[in-house]
Amino acid sequence: MDEVRLEAILHALSDPVRMAIFAEIAGGKCVQTCSAFASVCERLIPKSSLSQHFKVLREAGLIRSERHGVELRNTSRCAEVEKRFPGLIAAILKAHARPSRV
Amino acid sequence: MDEVRLEAILHALSDPVRMAIFAEIAGGKCVQTCSAFASVCERLIPKSSLSQHFKVLREAGLIRSERHGVELRNTSRCAEVEKRFPGLIAAILKAHARPSRV
DNA sequence: CTCATAGTTCAGGAAAATAGAACTATTGAA
């Protein structure tokens, strides 16, 4: 977690798909697996792309993926990132939740 | 400013050069022109690239560029972004100021 | 073992970033 870079976090969340994935996971929604998100997207995004997006989020230190049987469960690492960059994730999630325009 | 998107802000600041430029400008340092930043970089970054970086920051709504004679003076739009995304810029700048490693 | 589900890796084509060269804009001097 010491290696987590601000640059990587901002890059990871600058993509709308990754931002949406992270917001879901951080929000504690039930959609925590790749395939669950894939079905939410109604297959607009191929699974290889989703896999890459999850990888970017993992490498940025934003999520952790643990295998449970045949699937991976993703959980956010908000608390750890919070220690390193206080207020950052909260501010970004708050900005994301904001209605984007009238 | 209504059109400013979170995605664009995160993308703009996910590049180390742009982050450095923005931090300087937001910090009210004297380095506010392209060429001033170019000399700080000791010409490691060509001016066409710097021009593009400033353009990305402008289009993200993070800075404003006004011509004064032969040069452009760049000022941050922190206050305006703050209205739209409260706490966001402050959190990012704070994270950027943090020493990046033990 | 075989099949099904979940996800990763590979490879190529598409899209975006980089930077040298040429161009535009403004000012000051001759």
Added chain:
DNA sequence: TTCAATAGTTCTATTTTCCTGAACTATGAG
């Protein structure tokens, strides 16, 4: 006005990164 200098932008070709279908790996059920 014309020339030169400074400050940035635009153009274009190259490099880099991203996207995604196909093939592959991993786990569990029958």
